[in-house]
Amino acid sequence: MSLTSDDVKKVARLARLAMTETEIQAAHAQMTGIFGLIEDMQAINTDGIEPMSHAQDLAQRLREDAVTETDQRELFQSVAPQVEKGLYLVPQVIE
Amino acid sequence: MWRTSISWRPTGINARHRGFEMTWEIVIGLEVHAQLSTNSKIFCGASTAFGAEPNTQADAVSLALPGVLPVLNKGAVERAIKFGLATGAHIAPKSVFARKNYFYPDLPKGYQISQMDLPVVGKGTLTIQVPAVGKLPAYEKVVGLTRAHLEEDAGKSLHEDFHGMTGIDLNRAGTPLLEIVSEPDMRSAAEAIAYAKTLHTLVQWIGICDGNMQEGSFRCDVNVSVRKPGAPFGTRREIKNLNSFKFMQQAIDYEVQWQIDTLENGGKIQQATVLFNPDTGETRTMRTKEDAHDYRYFPDPDLLPLEISEAWKNEIRATMPELPQTKQQRYVAEMGLSAYDASLLTSSKAMADFFEAAATGADAKQCANWIIGEVSAQLNRDSLDIDKCPISPQQLNGMLKRIADGTISNSGAKEVFRTMWAEGGEADAIIEAKGLKQVSDTGALEKIVDEIIAANADKVAEYRSGKDKLFGFFVGLAMKASKGKANPAQMNDILKKKLLE
Structure with missing residues (x-):
C-alpha cells in the first residue's frame, strides 16, 4: 500500500496539526518508511499467536472504588486562560 | 408475505399509513449508555456525585493535566461483570481499553478511553415481555445483546453566552459508563420500548446503575431502518440521546414514518445521526456518514489488559440477587401467573418484594390481580411508587386471607381496600367496624x-x-x-x- 500526500494531510487534519507543504513532504517520506517496516512485519506468519495489546506482559492493577480526591478547583483554575462561574471558558464550538 | 413473519407486530405507524399498511418491516437496535453507580470515577478517585458545583469534582486526571495516568476502578469492573452474569453473556477473561480519538472541549485528553476489539462483556441475551397492542396479545421475545463495554463519560459544554465563549464543566468527565449494544432484533417501537424498559429494570435490580433518566444515568441511542420483509437490512439512521420512554416512542414513530415516506416517494435513506426534538416531535439530521468521525481507535498504552478470573466471577455470582427473569419464570411455573403479569410484578425489585410479601400464605393469583389492578391504579392516581404505597404488603395479605376464607365478598374487599388506603388499619378491624362480614350462614x-x-x-x-x-x-x-x-x-x-x- 502506498501512502499519498493527501493521506498525510487527512491524518494531520484529524490530529489538528497545521503543516506546511514542506513538512507534509517530510512526514510523507517518514511515514512511507514506517509503512515499509509494517509490510516487512506482515510477511511473518503469526498464525495461532495471540495478538499483543501491550508491550508489557502484565495485567491491569485495580483501585478500590473510593473517593480520594478533594476539590482543588481554585488551584487548577489559577492557570486556566479564562474562567467564569467555576467554568473553564473556551472558544465557542458550533458543530 | 408479511404474514409469515411471526415477529411482525403493528405499530402506530400502520394506522396512520393505511395505503402502505404492513408492507414495511421495521428494524431497530439500541445502544444504551448506563452510568455505573460507583462512588468514584472510572480512572481516578474524584467523586461522581450528581449536581456538584462546576469543576469541583474535576481533578488532575479529569482535566488531563500533563503527566497523569489512569488507574482502573475495581467497582466499575465488578458492575460490568454483574451485567454479564445477569444476561448470560460471555465475560472476557482478557479485555482491552482503547483510545477513541476526537477533539472537543469537553474531552480534554483529545480521546475517550473506551473498548473496541475486546470488550469486557460479549454476546448475551435479554428476554422481554411485549405488551398487548389492540387485539394482539402480549408476547415474549428474546433480544440478542452484541456486547457491553466500559468507557468514560465526557464533560459538559454550556453554550449559553459567556461573551461569545463556551463554558466547560468537567465534573462528569471520567464517570464510568457501560455501553450496552443490542442486535437489530426489534421489529416495532413497542418491542424497542419493552427492551429499553427491561434493561432499565435490570441495571437497577442488580445495583449497577441508579436508572435516573432525567439526570442522564440511562441514555438510549436508537438505530432505525425499514425494509420489505425478507429483504436485506435497509440503511439505518441513529436517533441520539433519548432520555425518556415516551420520547423514544414518539421519535421512533416519526422516524419510521419519515423513512417509509421517503422510500415510497422514490427517495433513498442516507446513513445519518439524527436528534429528536420533543417540542416538535420530529427528528432532524445532525450529521451524515460523509462527515462522520474517524476515531482512529488504538489500544491505550497507559492501561494494561484487564484480566477477569473465574474465581472473581464466581465471587460476584454468589452476591447476585434472584433476577427478574428467574422470578418471572418462578411466578409462572409455581404460582400459575401469566408471563405478562409476572413481568409487571417484576418491573422493579420493590414491586416484586411487595408482591412476594403480600402473597405469603395467600392466593398468589388473586394477590397478583389486586396489585396489578387496584393497587397500581391507586398508586397511579396518587403518583406514588410502590415503595411509598400507603398499604403495606402485610395489610393487603390480611385482606386477601379474608377474601379467601369467605369472610368478605369482592365488593366488601373493595371497601376494605379503600378504607385501608385512606385511613390505614388492619382488614379484620375494618371488616368489624364497617360490618362487612358476608353472610354465609x-x-x-x-x-x-x-x-x-x-x-x-x-x-x-x-x-x-x-x-x-x-x-x-x-x-x-x-x-x-x-x-x-x-x-x-x-x-x-x-x-x-x-x-x-
Whole structure:
C-alpha cells in the first residue's frame, strides 16, 4: 500500500496539526518508511499467536472504588486562560 | 408475505399509513449508555456525585493535566461483570481499553478511553415481555445483546453566552459508563420500548446503575431502518440521546414514518445521526456518514489488559440477587401467573418484594390481580411508587386471607381496600367496624330467599315458565335484602335451588 500526500494531510487534519507543504513532504517520506517496516512485519506468519495489546506482559492493577480526591478547583483554575462561574471558558464550538 | 413473519407486530405507524399498511418491516437496535453507580470515577478517585458545583469534582486526571495516568476502578469492573452474569453473556477473561480519538472541549485528553476489539462483556441475551397492542396479545421475545463495554463519560459544554465563549464543566468527565449494544432484533417501537424498559429494570435490580433518566444515568441511542420483509437490512439512521420512554416512542414513530415516506416517494435513506426534538416531535439530521468521525481507535498504552478470573466471577455470582427473569419464570411455573403479569410484578425489585410479601400464605393469583389492578391504579392516581404505597404488603395479605376464607365478598374487599388506603388499619378491624362480614350462614340466606319468593309469586311463576332472565332480578333483590353482605356464590346456589322447587 502506498501512502499519498493527501493521506498525510487527512491524518494531520484529524490530529489538528497545521503543516506546511514542506513538512507534509517530510512526514510523507517518514511515514512511507514506517509503512515499509509494517509490510516487512506482515510477511511473518503469526498464525495461532495471540495478538499483543501491550508491550508489557502484565495485567491491569485495580483501585478500590473510593473517593480520594478533594476539590482543588481554585488551584487548577489559577492557570486556566479564562474562567467564569467555576467554568473553564473556551472558544465557542458550533458543530 | 408479511404474514409469515411471526415477529411482525403493528405499530402506530400502520394506522396512520393505511395505503402502505404492513408492507414495511421495521428494524431497530439500541445502544444504551448506563452510568455505573460507583462512588468514584472510572480512572481516578474524584467523586461522581450528581449536581456538584462546576469543576469541583474535576481533578488532575479529569482535566488531563500533563503527566497523569489512569488507574482502573475495581467497582466499575465488578458492575460490568454483574451485567454479564445477569444476561448470560460471555465475560472476557482478557479485555482491552482503547483510545477513541476526537477533539472537543469537553474531552480534554483529545480521546475517550473506551473498548473496541475486546470488550469486557460479549454476546448475551435479554428476554422481554411485549405488551398487548389492540387485539394482539402480549408476547415474549428474546433480544440478542452484541456486547457491553466500559468507557468514560465526557464533560459538559454550556453554550449559553459567556461573551461569545463556551463554558466547560468537567465534573462528569471520567464517570464510568457501560455501553450496552443490542442486535437489530426489534421489529416495532413497542418491542424497542419493552427492551429499553427491561434493561432499565435490570441495571437497577442488580445495583449497577441508579436508572435516573432525567439526570442522564440511562441514555438510549436508537438505530432505525425499514425494509420489505425478507429483504436485506435497509440503511439505518441513529436517533441520539433519548432520555425518556415516551420520547423514544414518539421519535421512533416519526422516524419510521419519515423513512417509509421517503422510500415510497422514490427517495433513498442516507446513513445519518439524527436528534429528536420533543417540542416538535420530529427528528432532524445532525450529521451524515460523509462527515462522520474517524476515531482512529488504538489500544491505550497507559492501561494494561484487564484480566477477569473465574474465581472473581464466581465471587460476584454468589452476591447476585434472584433476577427478574428467574422470578418471572418462578411466578409462572409455581404460582400459575401469566408471563405478562409476572413481568409487571417484576418491573422493579420493590414491586416484586411487595408482591412476594403480600402473597405469603395467600392466593398468589388473586394477590397478583389486586396489585396489578387496584393497587397500581391507586398508586397511579396518587403518583406514588410502590415503595411509598400507603398499604403495606402485610395489610393487603390480611385482606386477601379474608377474601379467601369467605369472610368478605369482592365488593366488601373493595371497601376494605379503600378504607385501608385512606385511613390505614388492619382488614379484620375494618371488616368489624364497617360490618362487612358476608353472610354465609345457609339458614339466614334461605330465610331471605323464602321471603323473596313469597313476596314475588308472579315473577316466580314467570321464571318457572321459562323466563330465565329473571334470575338476575332475584339476585338483585336478595343482595339488597342482605344489605350486600350475602356470600354471592352461596346465594346463587340457594336461589337456583329454591326457585326450581
